[in-house]
Amino acid sequence: MTAGRNRQVLLASRPQGEPTPENFRLVEAEVPEPGPGQMVLRTIYLSLDPYMRGRMNAGPSYAPPVEVGAVMEGGTVCEVVASNLPQYRQGDLVLAGTGWQEYAISDGEGVRKIDPAHGPISYALGVLGMPGLTAYTGLLNIGLPKPGETLVVAAASGAVGSVVGQVAKIKGCRVIGIAGGERKCRHVEEELGFDACLDHRQPDLHGRLSDACPEGIDIYFENVGGAVFEAVMPLLNDFARVPVCGLIAYYNASGLPEGPNRVPQVMQAILVKRLTLRGFIVWDFAEQYPDFVSDMGGWLREGRVRYREDITEGLENAPRELIGLLKGENFGKKIIRVGSDPTQ
């Protein structure tokens, strides 16, 4: 019943700097058959996320790298097509991490059923999934937003940034986004309700940010690094909090930027302004998932959080789309439609 072709995208080689199509290889394998205690999952949606660039490197990180020749990792929404597990039946919809392929074997570990009542099933990869939980937990546990404070977040139209800003608005903050291009900025201001959104492609980001934050910055949700970090740092207020969630500006870098070495400047700012910089990943706050689903589900139903997806058809396009994502070419949460909706 599951016989047929299983298209997969493998990591063909490790990138130097920006990934290229040659770093990936599209192959076909057999569709696997489930053994005892296993099930077969058919991918409907694959999530593309900036962290994937880190997994393509050999160096140590918070997760082991993808091996060369292995299937690229990634979060997926799947349909159970055959199951020898008592708790899963054919037709069940699940959130899984089966990666860049059409079919995969699973023993159920790390798999969670999706309740379509909460919204479109693809939302489990975004606003109701890992990016949403990242935004929610990082903002509330480390950012500690208080009414009247000013928050800045980059990649403001993206999966994490859009939720950070909207939840901060709900908590009473003044929220300034940063995004690439006029179209994204307009969306962030008009659809997402940020107080302002600045285009980082225009000159003098620091000056415009300074104008947009007349009372300084109390929370900088760091998901990009680079030029945005440099524009923000001088504007941070005493006791500002900086949840460090991602550094997409550095992911493709193959070396360090030219000097001078600005580490002393950053450390002095931490000391003099009594800043808190704290790194986190979503699993550090996994126990807050039930609170998150309850809050976020409510905000979505009430229209207080809005969410945009950028869906591309076809697994074969995943490499090109990840390369584009790392350049900010997506507009909303990037998702690949790998297979058709469930038939029933």
Add this chain to the structure above:
Amino acid sequence: MTAGRNRQVLLASRPQGEPTPENFRLVEAEVPEPGPGQMVLRTIYLSLDPYMRGRMNAGPSYAPPVEVGAVMEGGTVCEVVASNLPQYRQGDLVLAGTGWQEYAISDGEGVRKIDPAHGPISYALGVLGMPGLTAYTGLLNIGLPKPGETLVVAAASGAVGSVVGQVAKIKGCRVIGIAGGERKCRHVEEELGFDACLDHRQPDLHGRLSDACPEGIDIYFENVGGAVFEAVMPLLNDFARVPVCGLIAYYNASGLPEGPNRVPQVMQAILVKRLTLRGFIVWDFAEQYPDFVSDMGGWLREGRVRYREDITEGLENAPRELIGLLKGENFGKKIIRVGSDPTQ
């Protein structure tokens, strides 16, 4: 009764890099007379501390700079020699911030009586005062020591570092100090009871630190920056905490070090290892002073915390001694004896 000469040390000019004797000027003024609501304080001890280098600069910091031509700031232990304040009497001993001079007027603001029962009155400038409270609050509130964890602190024989390490030992940590020279290191190991103390003047600090911390570093109490920070960073464990209390290595720097710019490296470490870096100054935790005095007083009486002072006679030597302090030439808490003990 207070008539006579009042010797003072003024800031003569702002230093470029390391301060020189020419940045200070010793002058004589009249001993002031107290007006209504005022008292006159006679300095017995003056504290010298690394933060004073920052006050000599014009730039913004957590406190305004000393103006050129003004008396250098500093914490003092004083005797009340004349008082028009009902709560202070001649002969009272007080902790004050009257700076580098023999006599000063005070309206009582920021002044606190010293109870000689707690120990030598000079301890109010060190283990029972600002440096001790800095060590205690930074370690307990930000370092969050847990039994079995490894802590590293530099300037380990100094006023802050020596207390950080000894309190961390009381909390069950393995404690590695860093200090300049064999004599200080031996003192830190043998008298203060650290598990080890490394001489930063010897080569390959990173390698020796790595050997001394086989299970990595969970808390790095940052009071120096520079080469120690660079040696520590690669050894930090996931979820390590870095209270940032001082950066003496940078205080004399007149520019940034050569490149490459290592900020991306530091930010990546914060993200990947989920570090917390948090700056603080002692007044951020002023409300914990009663707990501190109670704990520290007890530890001193029980001999669980030991404390060393490095006392130099004569206000005229304060400039030379501050210059030496910034080079690590002191051995223990640096104090200037400005005047004689109380007569009564």
